[in-house]
Amino acid sequence: MLYREAGQFKSTYASDMVVFRLKEDRAGLAVIILMAYALAFMGSDFLLQAVLIPFLVFALAAIGLNLLTGYAGQLSLGTGAFMGVGAYACYKLMTAFPDINVIVWILVSGFFSAAVGTLFGLPSLRIKGFYLAVATLAAQFFLQWCFIRIPWLVNYNVSGALDAPLRTLFGVPVVGATATPQTRYIVVLTLVIVLTWVASNLVRGRIGRMWIAVRDMDLAAELMGIRLLQTKLLAFAVSSYYCGVAGALMVFLWYGGAEYDVFNINQSFFILFMVIIGGLGSLIGSFFGAALIFIMPILLGIVLPIMLAPFGIAIGAETIEHLRFMIVGALIIFFLIVEPHGLARLWQIGKQKLLVWPFPY
Amino acid sequence: MTSASDPHMAADDVLLSVEGVSLRFGGVKALSDVSFNIRKGEIRAIIGPNGAGKTSMLNCINGFYYPSEGRITFKGKTRRKMRPHEAARGGIARTFQNVALFKSMSTLDNIMAGRSLKMKANFFWQLFRYGPALREEVVHRRSVEEIIDFLQIPHIRRTPVGKLPYGLQKRVELGRALAMEPDLLLLDEPMAGMNLEEKEDMSRFILEVNQQFGTTIALIEHDIGVVMDLSDRVVVLEYGRKIADGTPQEVKSDPRVIDAYLGIPH
Numbered sequence: 001m002l003y004r005e006a007g008q009f010k011s012t013y014a015s016d017m018v019v020f021r022l023k024e025d026r027a028g029l030a031v032i033i034l035m036a037y038a039l040a041f042m043g044s045d046f047l048l049q050a051v052l053i054p055f056l057v058f059a060l061a062a063i064g065l066n067l068l069t070g071y072a073g074q075l076s077l078g079t080g081a082f083m084g085v086g087a088y089a090c091y092k093l094m095t096a097f098p099d100i101n102v103i104v105w106i107l108v109s110g111f112f113s114a115a116v117g118t119l120f121g122l123p124s125l126r127i128k129g130f131y132l133a134v135a136t137l138a139a140q141f142f143l144q145w146c147f148i149r150i151p152w153l154v155n156y157n158v159s160g161a162l163d164a165p166l167r168t169l170f171g172v173p174v175v176g177a178t179a180t181p182q183t184r185y186i187v188v189l190t191l192v193i194v195l196t197w198v199a200s201n202l203v204r205g206r207i208g209r210m211w212i213a214v215r216d217m218d219l220a221a222e223l224m225g226i227r228l229l230q231t232k233l234l235a236f237a238v239s240s241y242y243c244g245v246a247g248a249l250m251v252f253l254w255y256g257g258a259e260y261d262v263f264n265i266n267q268s269f270f271i272l273f274m275v276i277i278g279g280l281g282s283l284i285g286s287f288f289g290a291a292l293i294f295i296m297p298i299l300l301g302i303v304l305p306i307m308l309a310p311f312g313i314a315i316g317a318e319t320i321e322h323l324r325f326m327i328v329g330a331l332i333i334f335f336l337i338v339e340p341h342g343l344a345r346l347w348q349i350g351k352q353k354l355l356v357w358p359f360p361y
Numbered sequence: 362m363t364s365a366s367d368p369h370m371a372a373d374d375v376l377l378s379v380e381g382v383s384l385r386f387g388g389v390k391a392l393s394d395v396s397f398n399i400r401k402g403e404i405r406a407i408i409g410p411n412g413a414g415k416t417s418m419l420n421c422i423n424g425f426y427y428p429s430e431g432r433i434t435f436k437g438k439t440r441r442k443m444r445p446h447e448a449a450r451g452g453i454a455r456t457f458q459n460v461a462l463f464k465s466m467s468t469l470d471n472i473m474a475g476r477s478l479k480m481k482a483n484f485f486w487q488l489f490r491y492g493p494a495l496r497e498e499v500v501h502r503r504s505v506e507e508i509i510d511f512l513q514i515p516h517i518r519r520t521p522v523g524k525l526p527y528g529l530q531k532r533v534e535l536g537r538a539l540a541m542e543p544d545l546l547l548l549d550e551p552m553a554g555m556n557l558e559e560k561e562d563m564s565r566f567i568l569e570v571n572q573q574f575g576t577t578i579a580l581i582e583h584d585i586g587v588v589m590d591l592s593d594r595v596v597v598l599e600y601g602r603k604i605a606d607g608t609p610q611e612v613k614s615d616p617r618v619i620d621a622y623l624g625i626p627h
Contacts, residue, residue: 012499016502198488201488201489202487204490205487206477206480206482206487206498207487209474210477212466212474215463216462216464216466219425219461220457220463222445222449223449223454223455224474224477226477226478234484281465
């Protein structure tokens with residue numbers, strides 16, 4: 001490892017409680033963020049549009065679900081639907097009030113999702129675990145039914161789909177057909193960075209401790225004066241807010257329009273897998289999970305033909321597709337066997353080992 | 362210490378009184394017509410054979426169970442139904458027979474979680490961890506560090522408590538209860554499964570908590586030696602009934618207690 005903990009002493013509690021206690025870690029984060037912004041200008045349109053924007057959107061949704069399932073311990077299968085609520089709310093808001101900036105509406109649409117999420121979180125007082133998952137499944141089906149059956153949500157347009165009208169920020173198109181991938185990427189990246197920072201503030205403070213307390217030992221939590229229902233509902237609200245914003249970003253800054261079908265149960269499972277593989281109860285794990293589940297197949301699609309070419313094996317696009325599924329599936333199983341607590345834990349262990357290297361502990 | 366056993370004490374020195382409490386689960390009577398009180402500043406032990414209803418009694422006091430009959434008066438207020446979080450707000454803290462820590466959190470966070478009630482910064486500030494929210498974190502971190510020093514566990518500050526040995530977990534749990542700065546501390550078998558040395562440590566902490574912070578303590582314990590040394594007064598339960606109540610000396614020589622523990626010759 002290039003750096004150690006030794007010699008970095010903290011003399012105030014405030015400096016001891018920051019996220020990254022080592023200055024090298026802070027510098028590393030700054031470099032990563034700078035590079036992420038630099039990619040907007042250096043990366044190709046394909047990289048931005050088909051890889052990075054979706055990755056960030058999925059990471060945000062995964063953070064949302066992670067707050068609920070990873071931190072507060074409430075299993076939810078309604079993620080896709082809550083994303084949908086955000087997207088439809090954003091569509092209604094930006095078409096009803098076209099003069100107000102679309103970024104504002106994206107952030108506000110999360111509140112609609114939060115309200116709906118809170119409503120469907122009410123059963124969590126009485127039911128836990130798999131049974132709660134089934135209850136949230138009701139949200140998934142009910143909300144999807146709403147998206148199909150209520151034409152008001154799509155302003156009665158004939159196709160029944162959401163479209164992305166042109167919206168600008170400082171005169172630059174952000175949403176709509178003319179918005180460049182660069183602009184959209186920068187907007188998504190900025191929102192994801194800010195919301196991740198906010199999530200990290202929440203989980204490190206009193207609220208995060210209350211969530212974890214409810215997850216780990218709800219009886220003891222209640223005994224500390226933590227009200228279970230309020231704490232769980234807050235988790236549902238915040239989680240759904242994140243999912244709602246992710247849904248709005250997905251439709252308007254990635255797809256540029258979508259049908260109800262985007263928010264189906266598969267989407268919910270997709271996000272849940274990211275959270276589980278990335279690491280329950282870890283924000284960085286949400287990024288790892290999104291990367292593994294979303295970027296890995298794309299990478300394989302590019303790398304496999306190149307790797308096989310020297311051996312004179314020419315394989316068709318379909319075979320590559322099959323191989324991709326098989327390899328990703330195998331990797332998921334591999335990672336879960338190696339570390340059931342997800343990639344975030346592997347990352348943590350790796351860092352710890354490197355810090356004390358060459359000694360074992 | 363001696364004042365606790367003074368019979369002429371004023372009635373308003375009673376912190377908690379239990380009057381005629383019965384608890385039924387269907388046909389099973391866990392407690393029947395139990396009455397006793399806990400005075401301010403004393404260490405009150407509840408002993409009895411397994412299944413005597415000791416833990417049920419604690420559960421009634423802090424609101425996990427509602428007594429089927431009888432009244433529980435805490436700080437002069439009688440509440441028939443009290444939720445656990447209301448008990449916490451009222452100043453009752455508790456540790457569990459089987460450690461009930463938040464396993465994935467560090468020692469620090471566990472004890473910090475114990476201070477949740479004392480933290481007031483609203484959601485908005487929490488979002489940005491700024492202003493009141495940050496100041497509050499620092500203030501409470503300081504009090505938590507004091508507790509950590511008091512319990513002599515600074516070395517495990519950042520260790521997830523799930524990885525700690527049992528004796529230390531018990532100590533962290535005591536710390537978490539202390540973080541609530543309770544008026545009444547209920548300890549359910551704080552020394553179960555400990556070796557002699559750990560028991561001595563724990564006894565010392567219990568006495569120090571009682572003397573330094575003036576916390577009233579009610580404890581359940583099976584180790585009679587510990588009970589006799591620590592407590593000011595002892596109440597003995599058997600099959601859900603109170604069979605003796607008094608100073609350790611009185612209780613020790615009570616024939617019914619001896620019968621309950623040693624068995625009656627037939």
